[in-house]
Amino acid sequence: MTIPILHDPAALRAWRDAARRAGETVGFVPTMGALHEGHLSLVRASRAAAARTIASIFVNPLQFGPSEDFDKYPRDLARDVALLATAGTDALFAPERESLYPRGFSTYVVQEGTTDALCGATRPGHFRGVTTVVTKLFNLVEPDVAFFGQKDAQQAAIVRRMARDLSMRVDVRIEPTVREPDGLAMSSRNLYLAPEERRQATVLSRALARASDAFDSGERRASAIAGAAERVVREADRARVDYVSVVDPSTIRPLETVSSRALVAIAVFFGKTRLIDNALLPSGSPLSCLGAPE
Numbered sequence: 001m002t003i004p005i006l007h008d009p010a011a012l013r014a015w016r017d018a019a020r021r022a023g024e025t026v027g028f029v030p031t032m033g034a035l036h037e038g039h040l041s042l043v044r045a046s047r048a049a050a051a052r053t054i055a056s057i058f059v060n061p062l063q064f065g066p067s068e069d070f071d072k073y074p075r076d077l078a079r080d081v082a083l084l085a086t087a088g089t090d091a092l093f094a095p096e097r098e099s100l101y102p103r104g105f106s107t108y109v110v111q112e113g114t115t116d117a118l119c120g121a122t123r124p125g126h127f128r129g130v131t132t133v134v135t136k137l138f139n140l141v142e143p144d145v146a147f148f149g150q151k152d153a154q155q156a157a158i159v160r161r162m163a164r165d166l167s168m169r170v171d172v173r174i175e176p177t178v179r180e181p182d183g184l185a186m187s188s189r190n191l192y193l194a195p196e197e198r199r200q201a202t203v204l205s206r207a208l209a210r211a212s213d214a215f216d217s218g219e220r221r222a223s224a225i226a227g228a229a230e231r232v233v234r235e236a237d238r239a240r241v242d243y244v245s246v247v248d249p250s251t252i253r254p255l256e257t258v259s260s261r262a263l264v265a266i267a268v269f270f271g272k273t274r275l276i277d278n279a280l281l282p283s284g285s286p287l288s289c290l291g292a293p294e
């Protein structure tokens, strides 16, 4: 089984125009490849919501810092195409770097406020890369609806806010995090973990469960909720905490007290591998509170 692979923007536009002529809606799933069930759950959500589903694979150099893993990020196009085809994706957009960033490229999309905390603090410029490439992809694909994972909650909140702030004609939806049987959030970066690190990586989801327990027991001080989670992470001797934070799910600003909803977000290094995970409080809060209008 295979699907059309569109390598250049002209081919993508032809595909998009054909969908429009057929009067069919388009759902879009942007990815960086090295696909897993988390990505495929977005494809399935898109198939349920739109007549045609297109995914993209582009390892976006603009969102990687100079000392990050751009060069060694896992790439296996043949495997990814087979997975996308099996999941029922109708087409794949896999552009070359030069077609998205031609020589002399100098225009960026920047969101203020939401991008300073959490991953934005550790990875300066990361979200500028994300908002810029997602804008470009939205301009090219012109999707009716686009799907992002809760796994990257800050990113999802930022993209939803961007679409609203810039009057983009796309419905941005967020789907729940897909996990391994032991609770570890699926991630392309899990491939980097050594066996002992992989064993210890369950501390992230266990720490989030502890934060939820603290909240359910009536704790409302953000520092106490974060502290309870951080103590769990510190039980893993290979883990180095980057952040454990309790923020507002709409603005991604740190909270002192949880009065209504909160996002507990965790980033942990195992060696050079950085893993992230998050949970909403109270658990079961709708994912649409991420990046929601204030």
Ligand code: AMP
Pocket (backbone or CB within 6 Å): 030, 031, 032, 033, 037, 038, 039, 041, 042, 147, 148, 149, 150, 151, 152, 175, 176, 177, 178, 179, 185, 186, 187, 188
């Ligand atoms: P990436 O390829 O890592 O850039 O991810 C592409 C999309 O898949 C993003 O919207 C991610 O949030 C989403 N995603 C990644 N991992 C998961 C997961 N475990 N569950 C749900 N969505 C995910």
